[in-house]
Amino acid sequence: MPARLDIGDDGFEAAFARILGAKREVTAEVGDAVAEIIAQVRADGDDALCALTSRFDRFELTKEALAIGQDEVEAAVRDCPEDQLEALRLAASRIEAYHARQLPEDARWTDEAGVTxxxxxxxxxxxxxxxxxxTASYPSSVLMNAIPAxxxxxxxxxxVVPTPDRALNPLVLAAAKLAGVTEIYRVGGAQAIAALAFGTQTIAPVDKIVGPGNAFVAAAKRQVFGHVGIDSIAGPSEIAVIADGGNDPxxxxxxxLSQSxxxxxxxxxxxxTDxxxxxxxxxxAEAQIEASxxxxxxxxxxxxxxxxxxxxxxxxxxALSNRLAPEHLELAVEDPDALLAQIRHAGAVFLGRHAPEAIGDYVAGPDHVLPTAxxxxxASGLSVLDFVKRTTVTGLTADAIRAIGPAAATLADAEGLPSHAQSVRLRLEQG
Amino acid sequence: MPARLDIGDDGFEAAFARILGAKREVTAEVGDAVAEIIAQVRADGDDALCALTSRFDRFELTKEALAIGQDEVEAAVRDCPEDQLEALRLAASRIEAYHARQLPEDARWTDEAGVTxxxxxxxxxxxxxxxxxxTASYPSSVLMNAIPAxxxxxxxxxxVVPTPDRALNPLVLAAAKLAGVTEIYRVGGAQAIAALAFGTQTIAPVDKIVGPGNAFVAAAKRQVFGHVGIDSIAGPSEIAVIADGGNDPxxxxxxxLSQSxxxxxxxxxxxxTDxxxxxxxxxxAEAQIEASxxxxxxxxxxxxxxxxxxxxxxxxxxALSNRLAPEHLELAVEDPDALLAQIRHAGAVFLGRHAPEAIGDYVAGPDHVLPTAxxxxxASGLSVLDFVKRTTVTGLTADAIRAIGPAAATLADAEGLPSHAQSVRLRLEQG
Incomplete structure (x- = not known):
């Protein structure tokens, strides 16, 4: 049975605090093993990838077969049932339409001091x-990670995708094609993260690595962070549902159970409330568990x-949900918008009785890569913003530096940084 | 002498690659010591903060004196020269005006499938x-970290700010007041990061920690990451300048030298080019170094x-600057906007001959906390976006789930997740 709490109970605060503080994730201590794998890939490149794949994924891989080519992708697409491809296409087009609205805009103005x-x-x-x-190879996650990029x-x-015992879900390749992935390599684990971060003869390095993985993958992402960017480390899934008595149980x-x-x-x-x-x-829930x-x-x-x-x-x-800050939150109530106004912390919110969380896992449009724990x-869910970066722009004329330069020089003096002050004052004198 | 390279030289590519790959930062191995300090603060709270402050900052601190009160801040402000306060006020108002334009907007629409x-x-x-x-206690950094928040x-x-031997720059407190800081504690190092992440009797925990620090602070931020959010780990400062021959040398x-x-x-x-x-x-540079x-x-x-x-x-x-991806980049050329169009990777760009980088450290308006290494x-510089997060919203009617639900159920089946599929199909049948 799940825990049953009532907010009026004497022990409620302690019991709810236990739920908040529960450490559900078991983090294996794999840091040293991962450091060794990364060092091996940096030293031996493709050869290391092939040797480690043989060891962990149990099949012989040659350098020439590292890349999954266009032919293999097309063959996989032909293997997929048409109804699944059709569903994947609907998902991809909806995800793309949602994310396209997130593209941030450039800005440029000149203020009253004449500074651009x-x-x-x-x-x-x-x-x-x-x-x-x-089993955790989800085509939907390929769409949710690749389309924002x-x-x-x-x-x-x-x-990169491991193919243990050569097994690969053809729908994953179909999703990669739909999402516009440009290169695919059949390698996984910490060795794949090392290859993406540092490059090998076959795999050119990337700038940022996203996507979920096991303890080895998570440890590898932490270790390469700083050399490349990473997304956040995902934990186990979560759902909170706020429901009145007017729902079908x-x-x-x-x-x-769709999260359980x-x-x-x-x-x-x-x-x-009921x-x-x-x-x-x-x-x-008991009956559905029995039948599932x-x-x-x-x-x-x-x-x-x-x-x-x-x-x-x-x-x-x-208020309790805000303390939980759940990954997914359903508001299955009569007036979900009124309740939404009280929600401060949640990854994704689903409004109304007809909006199950699973719709967001596949076809709603918003990303399903969301903050957990x-x-x-x-933090926010994955979005277009994770794949762009902002360069700030400042332009000064001779007049503009005369307007704001003296204050900069005063502060540089106060902080004891003479070349900072000089770089401004030279332009004041001669500007 | 600095390295002197010409792009036409035979050894250029190797020499430039050395500059790109130079590991300038020495990272001390302080992880174990930091883990111990964090454990001590989690176990003993304020007592640990006082003991560690006595040990590292060399003065006796009582729990009652942990917080820096309004009176002390006001007294510090009275100690600051008026020209410095005036410069700080100009900086704060310009930083606030710039960051206010970054506030992202909410969005809500209903698409043709009837999905909100x-x-x-x-x-x-x-x-x-x-x-x-x-010596690295910069009032400008207080503004640049606090104002976006x-x-x-x-x-x-x-x-939090350490006060070694009880020393504290009054201009730092003046900056905190100007920036709207609501609580100040005289504690630093890994112990301060632990207190912010986990809380003590006096210091309530926070959700995200930003700001630069030494190796202990950086290691502590890495260790508490996941329990709270952190900003990126800042490395040594950098500047690149692209200049034609038309500048005053x-x-x-x-x-x-303002970065050196x-x-x-x-x-x-x-x-x-000259x-x-x-x-x-x-x-x-040689002459200015001699005089500085x-x-x-x-x-x-x-x-x-x-x-x-x-x-x-x-x-x-x-093209070379894009490979370097510098923290600061000056375009000291005749037509800086034309050159800007070719810049893909830089933290902050300064346009024209009259825009020294130091103006951005203090009064231009954009943040001076920028990606290094x-x-x-x-990655991007610190901004308002670092202190907000986005909740995605999906609302469905009975008609809307009939429109897109079947595809979700098909994909849930394909991924082997029956309760996902059922949560959708129950609503299709009965909706």
Whole structure:
């Protein structure tokens, strides 16, 4: 059974604090092993990639076969059922339409001191996209990682994907093609991150690496950070649902379990003003777990990290949800917009009774790469902004530096930086 | 002497690659010591802060004296010369005016499938601002770190500053007051980062920590990352100048030395189309180093990490500068806007002969916290965007989920996630 809390209970604050503080992720200590793998790839390049792939993915890889070519991609596309391709195309076009609205604009103005100011956004040159292999190899994640980069204008979009025992989901390659990925390599783990960061004979280095991965991949991303950019380190999935009594309990149970089924460490929390509804959701969840092919995983997560919290008002639910700062938040209430106004911290919000979180995993349009583990307090989901950077612009005339230069020289003097002051004063004297 | 390169030389590519690859920063191995300090602060709170302050900053600190109160700030302001306060006020108002234009806008629309989409930006609740003590305690940096947070709408703006031997620059407190800092604590080092991340009896925890610091502070920020957000880890300062022969060599020499004087590991690079001008700048730099009170530091940096590169065209200079991705870039040429169009990677650009980089350190308006060590390939300077986060919004009606739900269910099936599919299909059947 999930934890059952009521905000009026004596022990509520302590019990809720335990949910907030729960460390659900087990981080393996793989730092040293990863450092060795990175060093090996930096020293031996392609040869290291082939040797490590043989060791970890259990098949012989030659340098010539590192890249997955156009032919292999086309063959994979032919292997995919048409209904899946059709769904993928709808998803890609909706994701692209949403992200295209995020492109930031340049600015330029001249202020009353005569100073020209502004900024310019430019895409990064090359992005690396890590795609996990095996059961966590999701074509939807290929779209969600690659499309924002393409929309941003990134020229080289380099995907790496491990193919353990040579297995590769053809729909992943179809998604890569749809998303506009420009290079694909059949390599994974820390060795793939090292290759993206430092380059090998076959793989030219990139500027930023995004995408989820296992403990080795996460450790490798931390270690190469600073040499290249990385996105944030993703933790187990989370959902919070704020629901009044006017919902079908089966719908809400399915929504909660759609996160529980990801991983035993996934978190699902229901906040509701209706205790009888809460009971009904718990009963429905039990029935759905019994019937689900992934019931064993869902049960493990729901019992260890599930919670059903009854509150007196929706405002109380919003306040508790803000403390949780969930990755996904459903507002399954009569007036979701009124409640949204009270939400301060959440990765993605779903409005109304007909908006299950899963719609956002695939076809809604917003990104499904979102902050986890309460990071929504300070971080945002993946977007076009992750693939562009801003250069600030300052232009001065002789008159403009006469207007604001003396203050700069005064502050440089106060900070004890004489060449700073001189670089300004020379222009005041002679300007 | 700085390195002297010409793009036509045989060994040019290797020599320029050495400049690109130079590891100028010495990173002390302080990870274990920092982990111990963080554990001590988490266990003992204020007591640990006082004990560690006594040990590292050499004075007795009581819990009651941890906070720097309004009275002390007002007294410090009275200690500051009026011309410095006036310059600080001009800087603050210009920085605020620039950053106010960066506030991102919310969006909301309904597409042809009837799906309501959009995003909302919200400020983080509490930001921690680390201010170094001693000689690197710059009031300008207080403004550059705190003002974007205040403009973003951050409610708690918590500054920590070490006061070794009780010394504290009054202008730093004046800057904090001007910038709208809401709490100040006289504590520094890894212990201050731990207090900001985890809280103590006196210091409530924050959500994100920004600001430069020494190796202990940098290591502590890496270790608390994930529990709170952090800004990027700043390295030694850098400047690149692209200049034609039409500049006063003394002006350009001063600009180059204004970065060299920061630190022996600072980098200053001149690209010019005019070899005689390059010679003149080198002579001027030598004369200015001789005359400068910080000449010893400037000489160390200029000789170890300075470079003068002659090129045939300004386009060649732009291409080399893009490989360098410098923190600061001056375009001291006749038509700086034409050259700007060729710049892809730089933190801050200064246009024209009358725009020394130092103007951007103090009063131009754009932030002076900028990406270093080639990070401008993928990162931007500090801005209002660092203190807000975006929540995506998706709203569906019964009709809207009938329009896009089937594709989501198909993809959930393809990815083997049955509860995802069910959460959609239940609404299709009953919607």
């Amino acid at each position: 100011l502004g900024w310019r956004w430019t895409p990064i040159d090359a992005a690396g996209l890590y795609v996990p292999g095996g 393409r929309v941003a204008g990134v020229e080289r979009l380099v995907m 089966a719908w809400i149970a399915a929504d909660l 089924e990801h991983d035993p460490s996934s978190q699902s929390v229901l906040f509701t 205790a009888a509804f809460a009971d009904a959701v718990e009963r429905e 092919p992934r019931g064993r995983i869902a049960r493990a997560a729901w019992e260890a990290n599930g919670a059903v919290v009854t509150v007196r008002t929706l405002g109380e639910a919003a 309460r990071a929504a307090r300070y | 989409l959009g995003w909302r930006w919200t400020p983080i609740d509490a930001a921690g601002l680390y201010v170094p003590g001693g 205040r403009v973003a709408g951050v409610e708690r703006l918590v500054m 003394a002006w350009i020499a001063a600009d180059l 004087e920061h630190d022996p590991s600072s980098q200053s690079v001149l690209f010019t 070899a005689a001008f390059a010679d003149a700048v080198e002579r001027e 009170p910080r000449g010893r530091i400037a000489r160390a940096a200029w000789e170890a990490n300075g470079a003068v590169v002659t090129v045939r065209t300004l386009g060649e200079a732009a 080639r990070a401008a390939r993928y």
